[in-house]
Amino acid sequence: xxxxxxxxxxxxxxxxxxxxxxxxxxxxxxxxxxxxxxxxxxxxxxxxxxxxxxxxxxxxxxxxxxxxxxxxxxxxxxxxxxxxxxxxxxxxxxxxxxxxxxxxxxxxxxxxxx
Amino acid sequence: xxxxxxxxxxxxxxxxxxxxxxxxxxxxxxxxxxxxxxxxxxxxxxxxxxxxxxxxxxxxxxxxxxxxxxxxxxxxxxxxxxxxxxxxxxxxxxxxxxxxxxxxxxxxx
Numbered sequence: 001x002x003x004x005x006x007x008x009x010x011x012x013x014x015x016x017x018x019x020x021x022x023x024x025x026x027x028x029x030x031x032x033x034x035x036x037x038x039x040x041x042x043x044x045x046x047x048x049x050x051x052x053x054x055x056x057x058x059x060x061x062x063x064x065x066x067x068x069x070x071x072x073x074x075x076x077x078x079x080x081x082x083x084x085x086x087x088x089x090x091x092x093x094x095x096x097x098x099x100x101x102x103x104x105x106x107x108x109x110x111x112x113x114x
Numbered sequence: 115x116x117x118x119x120x121x122x123x124x125x126x127x128x129x130x131x132x133x134x135x136x137x138x139x140x141x142x143x144x145x146x147x148x149x150x151x152x153x154x155x156x157x158x159x160x161x162x163x164x165x166x167x168x169x170x171x172x173x174x175x176x177x178x179x180x181x182x183x184x185x186x187x188x189x190x191x192x193x194x195x196x197x198x199x200x201x202x203x204x205x206x207x208x209x210x211x212x213x214x215x216x217x218x219x220x221x222x223x
Contacts, residue, residue: 033211037155043200045211056209088155098144098209105149105157 002027004093004106012112018079021109025072025093031055032074033103034066037088046089049074050097081113117141120201120214127221133188135217137201140182144209148175148186149200151216157200160186191221 005024013019025032034046045058049068066076072093078085088110092103118139127133139146148160161168161175163184168175172191177184188195201214 035211042215043202043213045213048209058210090155090157092157092159102162103147103159105159108155110155 004091004104006089006091006106006109008109009107010110010112012114013081015081015083015113017081018077019081019111020075020077021089021091021111023074023076023091023093023106025074025091026104029093029095029104030072031094031097032068032072033092033094034074034076035090035092036060037090037108038084038086043090046076048097055097078111083113086111086113116215117205117212118201118203118214120199120217122217123215124218125220127191127219129192129221129223131191131221133191133195133219133221135186135199135201135219137184137186137214138182139184139201139203139212141203141212142206143179143182143203144206145204146177146184147202147204148184149202151198151200153197160199188219191219193221193223196220 007022031050033048037043047057047066048055052068063079068074088108090108092105094103121136146163150158163177172189174187198216198218200216
């Protein structure tokens with residue numbers, strides 16, 4: 001079965017622009033979570049969605065937002081990009097919110113802000 | 115102060131050696147995860163633990179809730195085990211995820 005699909009894989013944007021990243025979960029998975037990974041800060045939790053509702057959110061500014069659609073696909077948006085937003089953005093899906101049996105990660109979107 | 119601390123940061127082992135990676139955390143948790151990340155970025159979820167011990171092939175993960183400590187063991191290590199291993203916890207207040215900085219493992223043939 002198909003894994004978690006993130007698009008695009010690579011992206012270069014200019015400071016001040018906005019960007020939208022997409023995550024399609026494994027078929028049947030209804031929970032999607034997003035993470036940012038940078039060399040300096042490591043992995044950090046962005047937000048988690050289940051049934052089209054944001055269930056919890058990490059400590060990121062309001063420029064970072066997301067949503068989940070009725071088919072469980074999720075998007076995250078970053079507005080007014082800053083150089084420090086350059087990172088690998090990962091999403092993961094699981095069967096349900098608070099799923100106690102594993103997450104499957106996508107390959108990530110590598111965002112470079114210039 | 116980091117909510118999750120891992121040790122060691124870097125580890126080099128000879129093929130066949132027994133390896134232990136440690137994780138300590140300071141928050142109350144509902145679950146602890148061990149993740150494996152290979153060069154190129156892909157992350158694989160190895161284990162999710164809320165108590166006791168789990169085993170999958172040559173990998174064993176244990177957790178001591180009272181001591182807020184978990185270990186990941188690799189028996190008979192192999193060069194393909196070379197990766198970064200990351201400990202993550204899901205807090206039981208606010209459902210936040212916190213991550214360790216990772217342990218970079220290199221297994222030499």
